[in-house]
Amino acid sequence: DVVMTQSPLSLPVTLGQPASISCRSGQSLVSSDGNTYLTWFQQRPGQSPRRLIYKVSNRDSGVPDRFSGSGSGTDFTLTISRVEAEDVGVYYCMQGTHWPRTFGQGTKLEIK
Amino acid sequence: EVQLLESGGGLVQPGGSLRLSCAASGFTFSSYGMTWVRQAPGKGLEWVSGISSSGSNTYYTDSVQGRFIVSRDNSKNTLYLEMNSLRAEDTAVYYCAKGHFTVDYWGQGTLVTVSS
Numbered sequence: 001d002v003v004m005t006q007s008p009l010s011l012p013v014t015l016g017q018p019a020s021i022s023c024r025s026g027q028s029l030v031s032s033d034g035n036t037y038l039t040w041f042q043q044r045p046g047q048s049p050r051r052l053i054y055k056v057s058n059r060d061s062g063v064p065d066r067f068s069g070s071g072s073g074t075d076f077t078l079t080i081s082r083v084e085a086e087d088v089g090v091y092y093c094m095q096g097t098h099w100p101r102t103f104g105q106g107t108k109l110e111i112k
Numbered sequence: 113e114v115q116l117l118e119s120g121g122g123l124v125q126p127g128g129s130l131r132l133s134c135a136a137s138g139f140t141f142s143s144y145g146m147t148w149v150r151q152a153p154g155k156g157l158e159w160v161s162g163i164s165s166s167g168s169n170t171y172y173t174d175s176v177q178g179r180f181i182v183s184r185d186n187s188k189n190t191l192y193l194e195m196n197s198l199r200a201e202d203t204a205v206y207y208c209a210k211g212h213f214t215v216d217y218w219g220q221g222t223l224v225t226v227s228s
Contacts, residue, residue, distance in 0.1 A: 001173075001174070031213075035213075037213045037214055039214045039215070041157070043157075048207060048218040048219065048220055048221060049149075049157065049207075049218050050218070051214070051215065051216050051217075054214040054216070055214065060216070090156075092156065092157050094157075094159070094214075094215075096212065096213040096214050096215075097213075099162070099171045100159055100162075100171060100172065100173045100174070101147070101159040101162065101171075101212070102159060103149075103156060103157045103158065103159060104156075105156050106156040106157070
């Protein structure tokens with residue numbers, strides 16, 4: 001199975017400051033169709049996960065533009081340019097290139 | 113509006129069985145692969161199973177292979193997860209989600225508790 005390793009696992013951030021989460025995969029996530037199926041999700045307390053970013057850097061409709069995704073191959077990053085109070089929650093990366101699909105451990109973002 | 117509504121969760125004894133259902137609406141169900149993901153209490157997300165749009169291809173994580181069966185009825189817009197030989201470590205909220213290269217919509221989840 002492809003191991004997805006997120007860091008940090010805990011991320012205290014001051015309001016208005018940037019935040020960055022790393023996700024590394026044990027194998028390249030470039031698919032045979034040329035796409036890289038790396039997705040970022042946000043899970044707020046008590047809610048179902050919500051997709052933020054798909055195929056590394058494509059932001060979902062309704063997701064604030066302070067969220068961005070980058071990376072390639074095995075190394076990916078979710079960046080929040082200015083953290084707001086509503087961003088509190090756990091963030092997960094997931095690879096959709098290899099079976100079985102796998103998630104990172106999750107990164108808990110809290111306000112300092 | 114895409115809606116995914118899971119049902120069928122509950123309390124079951126170790127070694128028992130349950131069948132989860134996920135009723136889908138708001139999109140052409142038969143055109144999309146589907147996914148089951150679970151989350152144990154206080155833990156992270158774990159991918160459990162996937163199924164192709166036609167149902168001809170199914171995939172499982174190692175810990176459920178041989179015990180769980182994913183299926184779908186495209187005429188009823190419904191996804192299923194049959195869970196057998198349940199163990200305490202299968203206790204979790206089970207989510208169905210649309211898609212399987214990426215998942216874009218999630219249900220609200222159904223809680224499965226395996227305990228004597």
